[in-house]
Amino acid sequence: MATGRTHRPATRSRGIPEATVARLPLYLRALTALSERSVPTVSSEELAAAAGVNSAKLRKDFSYLGSYGTRGVGYDVEYLVYQISRELGLTQDWPVVIVGIGNLGAALANYGGFASRGFRVAALIDADPAMAGTPVAGMPVQHTDELEKIIKDNGVSIGVISTPAGAAQQVCERLVAAGVTSILNFAPTVLSVPEGVDVRKVDLSIELQILAFHEQRKAGEEAAADGIEPPAAAKQQRKGPDGDVPAVMPA
Amino acid sequence: MATGRTHRPATRSRGIPEATVARLPLYLRALTALSERSVPTVSSEELAAAAGVNSAKLRKDFSYLGSYGTRGVGYDVEYLVYQISRELGLTQDWPVVIVGIGNLGAALANYGGFASRGFRVAALIDADPAMAGTPVAGMPVQHTDELEKIIKDNGVSIGVISTPAGAAQQVCERLVAAGVTSILNFAPTVLSVPEGVDVRKVDLSIELQILAFHEQRKAGEEAAADGIEPPAAAKQQRKGPDGDVPAVMPA
DNA sequence: CGTTGTGAAGTGGTTCACAGCC
DNA sequence: GGCTGTGAACCACTTCACAACG
Structure with missing residues (x-):
């Protein structure tokens, strides 16, 4: 391969961590639902539950956008919808x-x-x-x-x-x-x-394989010995010339 | 509202970090392609390039599975395909x-x-x-x-x-x-x-919104100030970054 | 009061750089 | 000489816990 640049090195975005950006759409969806039910304000605790994250994380996330809440009260739903939409660039087409x-x-x-x-x-x-x-x-x-x-x-x-x-x-x-x-x-x-x-x-298929990994783990937690023998057909000898696979795991 | 979830970091898997698990399918795909071309061995550098990661990360990932490589040579493609498949639980249906x-x-x-x-x-x-x-x-x-x-x-x-x-x-x-x-x-x-x-x-739609965020950032890198106020509907004062696009919020 | 906003501590993941082995 | 395997340093993100404040 010649021009293989896949990951940008340190896209600091604008001070907003990538992990936070990835959650903003989630918050926005939850807020939109609240907005449709005409809920005027929401606490970090409530909104976090609706978005499936914990409240400390949500508050930290919002702190990167600015101080958009009111202590003792919570966040104004409409205002926050607007701010997040703008931050995500959804106010344009x-x-x-x-x-x-x-x-x-x-x-x-x-x-x-x-x-x-x-x-x-x-x-x-x-x-x-x-x-x-x-x-x-x-x-x-x-x-x-x-x-x-x-x-x-x-x-x-x-x-x-x-x-x-x-x-x-x-x-x-x-x-x-x-x-x-x-x-x-x-x-x-x-x-x-x-x-x-x-x-x-x-x-x-990547997602399914990740699920399969965890699924297998759950199954193996109980039944330890459940002959999952390697199909002898495969040429899975240890190494090329000399076998040595002690699988050292010190720490 | 809280469902008594004690937030168990069950993600301890078995010593294999979650981030590594998420990359195993990627390695597996690249290895399968090599296998089909009958390539016998591959170095961490080559395989990393094919999978779109860097080689140090790949070696670290493999080290969680065991010592499956040969110094000075690389990894046996078939053997590694089998080991990763097994680890992911793909040897069963x-x-x-x-x-x-x-x-x-x-x-x-x-x-x-x-x-x-x-x-x-x-x-x-x-x-x-x-x-x-x-x-x-x-x-x-x-x-x-x-x-x-x-x-x-x-x-x-x-x-x-x-x-x-x-x-x-x-x-x-x-x-x-x-x-x-x-x-x-x-x-x-x-x-x-x-x-x-x-x-x-x-x-x-979450993926698109994340892309839009970065897209907006790229655009804003050139065009500087465009200071247009957010809708007067905003009833609070805030100290966040200033807006730049008039309201187009569908409610 | 109740709830936000945030330093500080903790956790997990990545990258470096080199010792160890082929 | 070449390449793996891995401690150690580094960095990003999460969680804690509490001061600030309406």
Whole structure:
């Protein structure tokens, strides 16, 4: 690989820790629900419960945004909704393209939560010429040839990749070359992008494997000996030439 | 409000840090690709590049599993594939149910990566009686009424929720009551579960919002002051950073 | 009072850098 | 010589606990 820059080194963001940024959408969702029920104020304790975090963490998170609460009272729901929305950049409109309109791409296109908050699907793009013109979620699919033009005409800076793994890196490069600087990747592959481009990935099989790990642990907690013998078929001898696997774990 | 959750850091796993567990699937994927190309051994540097991490981290991660490498040479690809698979619990079969067969559920059912490694879709379940019997991904959709029976008959311990947000908590509770102890949640809502049940969530709109945050930051790096006041609706004074975008808040 | 906001202490994860071994 | 495995230093995030304040 040549230009493999995946993680930005020390993106201090703006003083807001990355972990906090990742929770702001959660708070926003909980606050929006409160807002719809016309709840005027909320304490850190209540809001934290609704968002599934603990209250000290929530208060610390909010402290990075400023002092938006009132001691002895709590937080003003509407005001906080506005502040978090602004902080997340949701007070502006983000045109998004979805590339790869298979089952998943179509599901994403139909996903309501997309349009709800600042995001607008500007185009659906697929490499299959037979799909061109087919309406998906009330929108005609466009051919990959148009990708660059679509991005530029719509000022798209966020792209969603839901192509097969094999096509993802190439699509990614075209998106980036056309001006996209944030990518949400659903393809099960590692994307390499130039510095300055953000990539987030969503990967079903990784999530399942993490669950399986913990699941296995739970099962093993009781039944210790449960012959999970290695399939002798596999050539899993210790090492190449000489075997030595003491598995030392001092600490 | 507090459910007597003593916040057990059960994440102690078995000495393997959670962050490491989350990367094992990534290594496994890269190793599988090497294996298919019949590459016999790989260095930490090469494998790290393929997995998109740095080599020190990879070596540290592997050190939690044991000493599976050979100094001066690298790691035996096949052997490592086996060791990681075993560690993740992929040497056994995990039946999975998908609840909520809308666009997304159908996409998940069709997702190939599902079956590939240890996971097997045992059933597709939906609350819509009209869907019952309809084949999706070559499998008949079953009605929610059957949920408990399906889980028990198949020994399902992992459930995927792709219902609308409003139904998710209820579905979750039924899954857990029937014996499921790991849940992958695609619904945009916080699930509350009893201790001992693992939940992982995949949330499109959260990911987009995180991207928007960084995107906004990039844009703001150039364009400096744009001082426009937040809506006068703000009734408190605050000392946070100043706003810059007029209100567009949908309430 | 009750609840926020925050230094300080604690925890977990990453990176460095090099000893140990092939 | 090359590469792994790992203490130690470093850094980011979380939690504690309490002073500040409406």
